Amino acid sequence: MDEQELRIFVDLVRYYFERQTGRLPELGSPHLGDASALPIHDYTGVIGISGERQGCVYVTASRELLRALLLQVGETDVSEANLCDLAGEIANTISGNARLHFGPDFMISVPVIVQGTATAIQVPRNVKAYVIPLRWHKHDAALVVSLQ
Amino acid sequence: MSRLKMMVVDDSNIIRNKIARSLSTHNIDIVATACNGEEAVKQFAENDPDIVTMDLTMPRMDGLECIRELKKRKPSTRILVVSALADKSTAIQALKEGALGFVCKPFTEDDLSDAMNELLAGDA
Numbered sequence: 001m002d003e004q005e006l007r008i009f010v011d012l013v014r015y016y017f018e019r020q021t022g023r024l025p026e027l028g029s030p031h032l033g034d035a036s037a038l039p040i041h042d043y044t045g046v047i048g049i050s051g052e053r054q055g056c057v058y059v060t061a062s063r064e065l066l067r068a069l070l071l072q073v074g075e076t077d078v079s080e081a082n083l084c085d086l087a088g089e090i091a092n093t094i095s096g097n098a099r100l101h102f103g104p105d106f107m108i109s110v111p112v113i114v115q116g117t118a119t120a121i122q123v124p125r126n127v128k129a130y131v132i133p134l135r136w137h138k139h140d141a142a143l144v145v146s147l148q
Numbered sequence: 149m150s151r152l153k154m155m156v157v158d159d160s161n162i163i164r165n166k167i168a169r170s171l172s173t174h175n176i177d178i179v180a181t182a183c184n185g186e187e188a189v190k191q192f193a194e195n196d197p198d199i200v201t202m203d204l205t206m207p208r209m210d211g212l213e214c215i216r217e218l219k220k221r222k223p224s225t226r227i228l229v230v231s232a233l234a235d236k237s238t239a240i241q242a243l244k245e246g247a248l249g250f251v252c253k254p255f256t257e258d259d260l261s262d263a264m265n266e267l268l269a270g271d272a
């Protein structure tokens with residue numbers, strides 16, 4: 001994955017939050033992640049990528065961020081189920097939107113949800129993982145992209 | 149004019165709720181919801197909706213296959229695709245399968261309301 005492709009994901013994260021909430025997230029510097037210490041927050045939505053590109057895209061976010069985001073978009077049910085649902089939906093939306101740039105052979109899976117910070121997310125060992133840290137409403141999240 | 153019956157198909161509960169909120173002022177009753185294509189086919193047979201909003205990336209049966217199944221059963225069904233798959237070829241394929249419109253996620257309530265107005269414009 002090159003810098004231009006990383007920029008696509010940075011722009012998609014911005015677009016998601018701006019479109020959903022009218023407020024841009026604060027983005028940290030995108031950087032190469034250490035595969036053994038990738039960011040993990042309370043809820044993580046993981047999308048597997050297959051086709052011409054292989055790997056995964058995941059969104060990991062704190063409970064507080066997801067709760068605030070749910071309320072912002074008009075959802076009053078901030079149950080555990082909806083927090084998980086939202087983590088998966090953000091990952092799905094950003095990955096799906098990426099097909100505009102990568103084309104229809106950028107195949108995305110349905111989201112897998114991981115709850116809690118105890119389980120590390122496994123990304124392909126031989127592929128670099130890029131981390132895009134973000135804050136929204138002072139709450140933390142990150143997008144991690146690992147693509148061959 | 150009698151109210152139209154709609155089914156909402158999406159694997160996200162949040163999105164199903166958002167679609168319901170977005171269309172709450174339309175002349176529509178949501179008579180069924182489904183979280184995958186297989187369930188949608190079953191609910192379709194039981195509730196006979198006039199309109200369907202359809203996600204594409206879903207477990208068990210995806211949205212494109214589901215559109216084919218629903219159109220086989222009732223060709224007059226009006227289907228609005230609501231999906232994150234933003235590439236042009238996916239939208240074209242959905243329209244070829246019989247969808248009448250496409251709303252890309254992330255969407256606002258106004259986006260969906262406008263798309264539904266266009267879908268219903270033929271009734272005016």
